[in-house]
Amino acid sequence: MDIGTTPSVWDESLPDAVEIIEVGPRDGFQILPEFIDTSLKIRVIESLIKAGVQRIEVTSFVHPKAVPQMRDADELAETVRRNGCQCFAMVPNLIGAERALEAGVEMLNLVVSASETHNQSNVRRSIDDSLSSFEAVFGLAEGAGVPVRASIATVFGCPFEGDVPIDNVLRVGHKLVEMGCVELNLCDTTGMANPRQVAHVARWVLNEFSQNGTLATSIAMHFHNTRGAGMANLLSAMQNGITSFETSFGGLGGCPFAPGAAGNVCTEDAVHMLHDMDVATGIDLPRLLNVVQQAEQALDMTFPGQVIKAGRSCELHPLPRRT
Amino acid sequence: MDIGTTPSVWDESLPDAVEIIEVGPRDGFQILPEFIDTSLKIRVIESLIKAGVQRIEVTSFVHPKAVPQMRDADELAETVRRNGCQCFAMVPNLIGAERALEAGVEMLNLVVSASETHNQSNVRRSIDDSLSSFEAVFGLAEGAGVPVRASIATVFGCPFEGDVPIDNVLRVGHKLVEMGCVELNLCDTTGMANPRQVAHVARWVLNEFSQNGTLATSIAMHFHNTRGAGMANLLSAMQNGITSFETSFGGLGGCPFAPGAAGNVCTEDAVHMLHDMDVATGIDLPRLLNVVQQAEQALDMTFPGQVIKAGRSCELHPLPRRT
Numbered sequence: 001m002d003i004g005t006t007p008s009v010w011d012e013s014l015p016d017a018v019e020i021i022e023v024g025p026r027d028g029f030q031i032l033p034e035f036i037d038t039s040l041k042i043r044v045i046e047s048l049i050k051a052g053v054q055r056i057e058v059t060s061f062v063h064p065k066a067v068p069q070m071r072d073a074d075e076l077a078e079t080v081r082r083n084g085c086q087c088f089a090m091v092p093n094l095i096g097a098e099r100a101l102e103a104g105v106e107m108l109n110l111v112v113s114a115s116e117t118h119n120q121s122n123v124r125r126s127i128d129d130s131l132s133s134f135e136a137v138f139g140l141a142e143g144a145g146v147p148v149r150a151s152i153a154t155v156f157g158c159p160f161e162g163d164v165p166i167d168n169v170l171r172v173g174h175k176l177v178e179m180g181c182v183e184l185n186l187c188d189t190t191g192m193a194n195p196r197q198v199a200h201v202a203r204w205v206l207n208e209f210s211q212n213g214t215l216a217t218s219i220a221m222h223f224h225n226t227r228g229a230g231m232a233n234l235l236s237a238m239q240n241g242i243t244s245f246e247t248s249f250g251g252l253g254g255c256p257f258a259p260g261a262a263g264n265v266c267t268e269d270a271v272h273m274l275h276d277m278d279v280a281t282g283i284d285l286p287r288l289l290n291v292v293q294q295a296e297q298a299l300d301m302t303f304p305g306q307v308i309k310a311g312r313s314c315e316l317h318p319l320p321r322r323t
Numbered sequence: 324m325d326i327g328t329t330p331s332v333w334d335e336s337l338p339d340a341v342e343i344i345e346v347g348p349r350d351g352f353q354i355l356p357e358f359i360d361t362s363l364k365i366r367v368i369e370s371l372i373k374a375g376v377q378r379i380e381v382t383s384f385v386h387p388k389a390v391p392q393m394r395d396a397d398e399l400a401e402t403v404r405r406n407g408c409q410c411f412a413m414v415p416n417l418i419g420a421e422r423a424l425e426a427g428v429e430m431l432n433l434v435v436s437a438s439e440t441h442n443q444s445n446v447r448r449s450i451d452d453s454l455s456s457f458e459a460v461f462g463l464a465e466g467a468g469v470p471v472r473a474s475i476a477t478v479f480g481c482p483f484e485g486d487v488p489i490d491n492v493l494r495v496g497h498k499l500v501e502m503g504c505v506e507l508n509l510c511d512t513t514g515m516a517n518p519r520q521v522a523h524v525a526r527w528v529l530n531e532f533s534q535n536g537t538l539a540t541s542i543a544m545h546f547h548n549t550r551g552a553g554m555a556n557l558l559s560a561m562q563n564g565i566t567s568f569e570t571s572f573g574g575l576g577g578c579p580f581a582p583g584a585a586g587n588v589c590t591e592d593a594v595h596m597l598h599d600m601d602v603a604t605g606i607d608l609p610r611l612l613n614v615v616q617q618a619e620q621a622l623d624m625t626f627p628g629q630v631i632k633a634g635r636s637c638e639l640h641p642l643p644r645r646t
Contacts, residue, residue, distance in 0.1 A: 009332055010522050010563060121643055159640045192636040194599035195558055199333050227636060228592030228629035229599075232554040235518055240333060251551075257640050258633035260625075269551030276517035276552075302583075306551035310581035313515040313550060317482045317580050320444055 013239040017280040019055065021220060021246045022048055022267055026057040026090055028252025030069050031263070032299075038072040040298055042079055047291040048249065049085040052283040053267075057109060057246075058087045061096035077103035088149070092123060097137045101144045108141055109185070110134055110150040110176075114169045115158035118189070122153065131175045138179045149183035150176045151222065155201065157192030159257050166201060170208050173217075177209065183218040184209070185246060188233065190255050191226020191262075195236035198223075202240035220244035225262035225304075226255050231273060234265055238279070245270065249292050250303030266305035268292055276313060285312065336562040340603040342378065344543060344569045345371055345590055349380040349413055351575025353392050354586070355622075361395040363621055365402055370614040371572065372408040375606040376590075380432060380569075381410045384419035400426035411472070415446065420460045424467045431464055432508070433457055433473040433499075437491045438481035441512070445476065454498045461502045472506035473499045474545065478524065480515030482580050489524065493531050496540075500532065506541040507532070508569060511556065513578050514549020514585075518559035521546075525563035543567035548585035548627075549578050554596060557588055561602070568593065572615050573626030589628035591615055599636060608635065 025045050029036055045058055058080055064071035073089065077100065080087055088107035091097040097108055112130045113119035119127045134150075141148045154161075155169050173184050186205065202221070209216045221242050223233045234245055247270045253263025271283050289308060296303050348368050352359055368381055381403055387394035396412065400423065403410055411430035414420040420431055435453040436442035442450045457473075464471045477484075478492050496507050509528065525544070532539045544565050546556045557568055570593050576586025594606050612631060619626050 010336070010559075011519070013333070014519065117642055157636060160642050162637065162639055191633065194596055194636075196334070196337065196600040226629060226633045227595055228589060229554055229596045231552055232558040232596060235555040235558060236333075255633065261633040262629055266551060272550055273517055273552045273555060277519040306549060306585055310514065310549045310578065310584040313480060313517075314485065316485055319440055319483050 014277065014279060015238060015243050017243070017282070018238060018274060019220075019244040020053065020267060020271060020281050020283060021055045021057065021244060022053045022249060023057040023222070023246045023264065024248040024250065024252045024267065026060050026070075027246075027264055028248045028250070030060060030067055031252075031254045032069060035069060035071075036299065038076055038079075041072070041076055044291070044295050044298075045080050045087075047294070048288070049081075049083050051288040051291050052281075053085060053288075054282060055086045055088070058089055058105075060090035060092070061099045062090070062092050074099055074103045077105050082106075090151075091137065093133060094136045094140065097140055101140065101146060106146065107182075108137065108146060108148045110137060110148060111153060112150060112172060112176075113153040113158070113189075114164050114172055115154040115161045117160040118154045118158050121160065127172060131172070134176070134179060138181075142180065147182040148180065149185060149218075150181050151185040151187050153187050153189040155186040156188040156197060157190070159190045159192070166204055169201070169205070173205065173209065177217045181217055183220060183244075185220040185222055187222040188224055190257055191224035191230070193223060193233045194229060195232050198233045198236040199240045202237050202242050206241045218244060220246060222246035223265045224253065224255060225251065225265055226258055228262070230262070230265040231270065234270060249288070249305075250296060250308070251305040252303060262304050266303075266307075268307050269305050272307045272312060337600065337602060338561060338566050340566070340605070341561060341597060342543075342567040343376065343590060343594060343604050343606060344378045344380065344567060345376045345572060346380040346545070346569045346587065347571040347573065347575045347590065349383050349393075350569075350587055351571045351573065353383060353390055354575075354577045355392060358392060358394075359622065361399055361402075364395070364399055367614070367618050367621075368403050368410075370617070371611070372404075372406050374610040374614050375604075376408060376611075377605055378409045378411070381412055381428075383413035383415070384422045385413070385415050397422055397426045400428050405429075413474075414460065416456060417459045417463065420463055424463065424469060429469065430505075431460065431469060431471045433460060433471060434476060435473060435495060435499075436476040436481070436512075437487050437495055438477040438484045440483040441477045441481045444483065450495060454495070457499070457502060461504075465503065470505040471503065472508060472541075473504050474508040474510050476510050476512040478509040479511040479520060480513070482513045482515070489527055492524070492528070496528065496532065500540045504540055506543060506567075508543040508545055510545040511547055513580055514547035514553070516546060516556050517552060518555045521556045521559040522563045525560050525565050529564045541567060543569060545569035546588045547576065547578060548574065548588055549581055551585070553585070553588040554593065557593060572611070572628075573619060573631070574628040575626060585627050589626075589630075591630050592628050595630045595635060
């Protein structure tokens with residue numbers, strides 16, 4: 001390696017700013033077994049907005065029997081004071097989309113897997129059947145003037161199939177973009193990604209959806225820390241052109257195949273690292289840390305996030321007294 | 324970012340192989356309050372060696388009253404069957420060095436901080452007094468034909484002073500190299516580093532100690548996951564020319580200023596990520612995971628490491644049965 005010339009290349013690969021998309025109220029809360037009061041959920045969401053979070057996935061309009069934790073989706077989405085924050089919600093199907101639009105959600109988030117077995121396991125239909133069913137959702141949303149994004153699951157590996165060919169991801173992505181999808185969110189659903197792979201996927205996807213220098217759709221990425229590589233994957237993605245990341249406050253979330261394993265990349269840990277690297281997020285970190293600490297107390301849990309335990313790197317300690 | 328040309332730069336920044344230096348038996352065990360039986364320590368160390376670890380910091384020859392956990396340093400170092408693994412030990416001073424050489428340790432590891440207040444707090448003397456005291460250790464070791472390395476603490480930030488100027492690190496490094504130090508181990512003692520800073524320090528130090536294209540001393544780095552950025556820092560260091568890393572099995576270790584915070588970068592999580600990236604370590608990962616799981620049971624603890632909870636990314640799951 002040429003030490004003399006590498007510095008600028010490495011530094012130039014970093015953006016000045018990235019967008020942090022908070023998904024804790026959906027992806028984090030949905031795995032918690034005890035129902036969380038709607039008022040507490042709303043308080044957390046509104047506090048996150050006040051801390052500067054500009055996009056939040058607030059809930060999921062799944063069937064209440066499938067995910068009882070999300071049974072308050074309608075009331076929650078109607079009640080949250082958005083104050084300029086984009087509040088979007090996951091919708092599994094047309095009925096969910098109807099409910100979400102009724103509740104005034106500003107963007108819909110569809111979900112489909114890049115691997116056949118995972119899609120079958122997750123929504124009991126083939127990838128093509130999922131994509132076909134989305135036509136009606138796109139139609140409905142267009143009529144309401146509400147944009148639709150989509151999360152593609154198992155992009156970096158499938159827990160049932162292993163490696164997922166990039167062609168599968170691109171095929172699903174193109175179908176979604178043809179239907180009018182404004183954002184593709186590429187998910188490492190069970191934490192199988194590694195930084196070299198992330199670099200390849202990032203460049204491949206950005207290249208694939210570029211048209212005359214502009215992107216046909218926004219690209220976001222969603223990493224889990226299931227095997228400890230979440231933050232390294234985020235760094236790699238950022239170095240390779242991705243500037244939108246889904247993260248979860250406190251590191252809430254999880255993996256059904258790994259009880260006790262870490263969940264999503266932790267919002268405040270990511271923001272802490274990014275700010276220390278001079279990459280802006282628009283988030284007020286001390287305020288965010290207060291929100292997370294209050295949520296931890298209110299939920300009576302220990303979150304996996306690290307910065308709430310250690311404090312920020314800029315917070316100095318008094319010299320220990322010698323006895 | 325130019326997607327067309329960046330790929331090769333990113334990939335070319337990765338080495339084919341790195342060296343993993345296991346420090347759990349010293350840096351991990353020393354923070355555990357209950358004394359661990361010497362026989363168990365030896366069993367863990369020998370199992371790590373059998374899993375392919377090629378360098379291990381086995382203990383510390385500190386005064387038994389200062390760190391009671393390390394009171395068996397002499398017996399342990401004498402007993403371990405090395406089988407080709409380099410077993411080195413921390414020595415705080417001349418007395419420790421004499422004990423370590425007596426016990427047949429193959430390399431000594433000195434420690435000095437890059438920040439004055441941390442050195443004062445850690446060893447109750449100035450940096451210059453520490454460096455002066457090392458002269459006798461280097462002399463003794465040279466007489467015994469045993470090489471000396473040194474760990475420089477607080478390279479990436481000091482919990483009492485904050486930012487640590489790179490000039491402090493280089494000054495300490497040069498003094499050590501002049502005395503004959505074969506390896507500088509740059510430590511993020513309390514987990515304050517970020518990947519951009521790591522890139523700068525890595526390039527600066529590699530450049531500073533290069534003489535006609537070869538390094539005057541080996542360079543290793545030691546990261547903590549105190550604020551969640553440990554693996555991202557390791558990735559950044561590796562992309563910027565560092566190929567030796569100290570890690571701790573299970574992620575054992577910690578930070579006196581952050582109770583409950585994560586410790587060192589976890590050996591098996593790092594090895595998992597590196598192997599998935601096609602960066603070799605010489606370690607047999609399945610065997611390492613067995614060792615760590617057995618150690619976790621024997622110590623009756625839950626380690627912070629992730630891969631022991633989630634399994635390797637290549638371990639697939641059966642499709643869930645539909646009822």
